[in-house]
Amino acid sequence: MRYSLLLTAMLLAGTARAQKIENLRELKQKSSNPIFSQLAEAPRGGGFSMKGYWVWCGSAVKGEDNKYHLFASRWPDSLIFHPGWMVASEVVHAVADKPEGPYTFSDVALPARGAQYWDGRATHNPQIVKHKGQYILFYMGSTHPFEDPKASELTLQSHWCIAARSNKRVGVAVASSPYGPWKRLDQPVLPVKPNTFYSFLTSNPTAVVHDDGSVLIMFKGRGHKGNTHSHMSLGVAKAPSIYGPYKVLNNDKPIFSVETQGEAEDPFMWKDASGYHIIFKDQVAKFTGEKGGGVLAHSKDGVKWSIDRDPKAYSRTVAWNDGKIEMQGQLERPFILFDNNKPAYLFFATMDGPGGFNNATRSWNMVIPFKQ
Numbered sequence: 001m002r003y004s005l006l007l008t009a010m011l012l013a014g015t016a017r018a019q020k021i022e023n024l025r026e027l028k029q030k031s032s033n034p035i036f037s038q039l040a041e042a043p044r045g046g047g048f049s050m051k052g053y054w055v056w057c058g059s060a061v062k063g064e065d066n067k068y069h070l071f072a073s074r075w076p077d078s079l080i081f082h083p084g085w086m087v088a089s090e091v092v093h094a095v096a097d098k099p100e101g102p103y104t105f106s107d108v109a110l111p112a113r114g115a116q117y118w119d120g121r122a123t124h125n126p127q128i129v130k131h132k133g134q135y136i137l138f139y140m141g142s143t144h145p146f147e148d149p150k151a152s153e154l155t156l157q158s159h160w161c162i163a164a165r166s167n168k169r170v171g172v173a174v175a176s177s178p179y180g181p182w183k184r185l186d187q188p189v190l191p192v193k194p195n196t197f198y199s200f201l202t203s204n205p206t207a208v209v210h211d212d213g214s215v216l217i218m219f220k221g222r223g224h225k226g227n228t229h230s231h232m233s234l235g236v237a238k239a240p241s242i243y244g245p246y247k248v249l250n251n252d253k254p255i256f257s258v259e260t261q262g263e264a265e266d267p268f269m270w271k272d273a274s275g276y277h278i279i280f281k282d283q284v285a286k287f288t289g290e291k292g293g294g295v296l297a298h299s300k301d302g303v304k305w306s307i308d309r310d311p312k313a314y315s316r317t318v319a320w321n322d323g324k325i326e327m328q329g330q331l332e333r334p335f336i337l338f339d340n341n342k343p344a345y346l347f348f349a350t351m352d353g354p355g356g357f358n359n360a361t362r363s364w365n366m367v368i369p370f371k372q
Helices: 002-022 024-030 081-088 159-166
Strands: 053-062 068-076 090-096 104-110 122-131 134-142 169-175 201-209 215-222 233-239 264-272 275-282 294-299 306-314 317-319 325-327 330-339 342-351 363-369
Touching: 024 317, 053 081, 053 122, 053 330, 053 342, 068 081, 068 122, 081 122, 081 159, 104 122, 104 134, 122 201, 134 201, 201 264, 215 264, 233 264, 264 330, 275 330, 306 330
Parallel strands: 053 363, 090 122, 169 201
Antiparallel strands: 053 068, 068 090, 090 104, 122 134, 134 169, 201 215, 215 233, 264 275, 275 294, 294 306, 317 325, 330 342, 342 363
């Protein structure tokens, strides 16, 4: 009887998955979401990958040289994907002649610089912003005081990860060229604060730099919960300049309730004439009905946010330009590259496999153009 029930459940799950893949084009045609409805087919071989490395994140900008500059995270694939990124990631720079790539590795933008620095052992989650001749990297950094991690012993419960996770903070680096050199700060710009949703860590930054140089930043936080940490929440902070000081808004509360709406992460934020907008990952399917799908939300002031009336901004199911439609193992870290103030390309971190970070054989950055 138990075997029969298990087999039925597996068949139903497989059918649901197949229906979702087959119905992608129909779902997009019926969608009124201004992101999801306008996504075209993803080019095979676009984006950025590196042999011998896991590649994650991905944020691009057009340079003064008319080339496109992608900033992503990488770490050796000799380490397990998760939590290898937490202790060995570095932000790298890649270059392409066109927005969709393929991008070619250029240099390491934010390398390890020693355990004594807050970001000395890992840099991750880059978002690039170009503002008045400056290139600004918002990113997450971390450190730990131990030897280099041993692949055979690296787990979330290992001493490397216990220290590195609790040391995750948001910081800023600045350069006059996408090739660097990058000026890094000796302190993070978003430290933790006791008795808040970000008392344990801050990470996953996305920022809007206004014409006057002031900044609105959205970030992921976790608070302390007994001797461990809380679920993930999104918060916002503002500062008069990229260097701070940053003040967390909304009375140090997250912008969405974890209890009623579930966990959310990986926001990408932008601003236009109608206000602020974000797309973010629906971690537990509370917003869109699809775990790992994307959500669109809007705000006039960056503090009070409302979910779009048709919230699904993207799906883990992707249409490729070779005619195939496939569900990605993971689809995270969305980033929109704009052209003439209009969304032109949607970047993602992605991987193969059935789902789950450690069930993949490779990961890379991919790009989906918007319809012209």
